[in-house]
Amino acid sequence: xxxxxxxxxxxxxxxxxxxxxxxxxxxxxxxxxxxxxxxxxxxxxxxxxxxxxxxxxxxxxxxxxxxxxxxxxxxxxxxxxxxxxxxxxxxxxxxxxxxxxxxxxxxxxxxxxxxxxxxxxxxxxxxxxxxxxxxxxxxxxxxxxxxxxxxxxxxxxxxxxxxxxxxxxxxxxxxxxxxxxxxxxxxxxxxxxxxxxxxxxxxxxx
Amino acid sequence: xxxxxxxxxxxxxxxxxxxxxxxxxxxxxxxxxxxxxxxxxxxxxxxxxxxxxxxxxxxxxxxxxxxxxxxxxxxxxxxxxxxxxxxxxxxxxxxxxxxxxxxxxxxxxxxxxxxxxxxxxxxxxxxxxxxxxxxxxxxxxxxxxxxxxxxxxxxxxxxxxxxxxxxxxxxxxxxxxxxxxxxxxxxxxxxxxxxxxxxxxxxx
Ligand SMILES: [Zn+2]
Ligand SMILES: [Zn+2]
Numbered sequence: 539x540x541x542x543x544x545x546x547x548x549x550x551x552x553x554x555x556x557x558x559x560x561x562x563x564x565x566x567x568x569x570x571x572x573x574x575x576x577x578x579x580x581x582x583x584x585x586x587x588x589x590x591x592x593x594x595x596x597x598x599x600x601x602x603x604x605x606x607x608x609x610x611x612x613x614x615x616x617x618x619x620x621x622x623x624x625x626x627x628x629x630x631x632x633x634x635x636x637x638x639x640x641x642x643x644x645x646x647x648x649x650x651x652x653x654x655x656x657x658x659x660x661x662x663x664x665x666x667x668x669x670x671x672x673x674x675x676x677x678x679x680x681x682x683x684x685x686x687x688x689x690x691x692x693x694x695x696x697x698x699x700x701x702x703x704x705x706x707x708x709x710x711x712x713x714x715x716x717x718x719x720x721x722x723x724x725x726x727x728x729x730x731x732x733x734x735x736x737x738x739x740x741x742x743x744x
Numbered sequence: 745x746x747x748x749x750x751x752x753x754x755x756x757x758x759x760x761x762x763x764x765x766x767x768x769x770x771x772x773x774x775x776x777x778x779x780x781x782x783x784x785x786x787x788x789x790x791x792x793x794x795x796x797x798x799x800x801x802x803x804x805x806x807x808x809x810x811x812x813x814x815x816x817x818x819x820x821x822x823x824x825x826x827x828x829x830x831x832x833x834x835x836x837x838x839x840x841x842x843x844x845x846x847x848x849x850x851x852x853x854x855x856x857x858x859x860x861x862x863x864x865x866x867x868x869x870x871x872x873x874x875x876x877x878x879x880x881x882x883x884x885x886x887x888x889x890x891x892x893x894x895x896x897x898x899x900x901x902x903x904x905x906x907x908x909x910x911x912x913x914x915x916x917x918x919x920x921x922x923x924x925x926x927x928x929x930x931x932x933x934x935x936x937x938x939x940x941x942x943x944x945x946x947x948x
Contacts, residue, residue: 546751546757551759551942552749552945570882609913629918629922632901665781668781685899688899692896692900695839
């Protein structure tokens, strides 16, 4: 058996042998973790989607997220504005968590994946490629834009009976960012990116 | 007894945690993945100790996170302190009960479920054995997947604090429950990441 056809489950370490097949998703027969997902290689599609997501992310940070009209005044907030208010209240731990999870980490993650896909188009296999890949993988769980959008929805509902709430361009851009990056991640499967085994099925080695 | 499953580690193979490339161990020196350059370990280093330390820290902060107010609403003639739970009660009796259920799930159920299940996973892994291995594996994946959503309330408070600053009419300020709660979420996420699910299969 060729070494290329052997892989290990990242959840339970079982050694698995892989055979080429047309099945779309493969689960570990021992612990049921998803081991490989066979997605056709369309890195240029993924790049286009991530670039579009990048544009939306910039818009989401430039324009207001929500505004309230109450007592004759209109108050609006942006993502940065929310972080500044927290800092002004001496809630620095919360300010740092919010700015990291909704602004800094998503930006770095997006930059990494865009650069990565551009380098991959040039067939540049270098340490830069793997460095960008590792940074992105480490940051992914800490990018929380979609949770922030759900939080905005809850905040809007809570304010509904106090003031008139107006949705800003920022929140629509965030919504578009989430949809586009989800679509892009679906096309760009990180494991498939590295793996030369495209459509495997496997069995446990005994 | 069925024949034991062969693991990558038992055959001297490292599995890259980033790109899943298998590499053969050749000597005692530190190893790096040939494909992506990540550090290689057979198992996450000090997995159980780190998980326990982070769980203890999270458990200590769990009380202030739930008991201290996360925000204070100041309006003409009255102040109202809201904890995580009282905020949910207000949402339930007021504008939207479906959202109240959602917030209750991610802010109350998920953090406590995470603390209890991770402790259970650490204890059962430390003791070893085959008890409900498949269920424990699924439990770990569920915790790892859902944990980040608990950050929801932190974002809600951030937006409310930033928006409701109507001088002389109403204003909302963050309370010390907010940093405690944010810390619990971050610590439990790190705890879940530090736990190595392969250990429970090793010790089965
Ligand atoms: Zn497995
Ligand atoms: Zn690697």
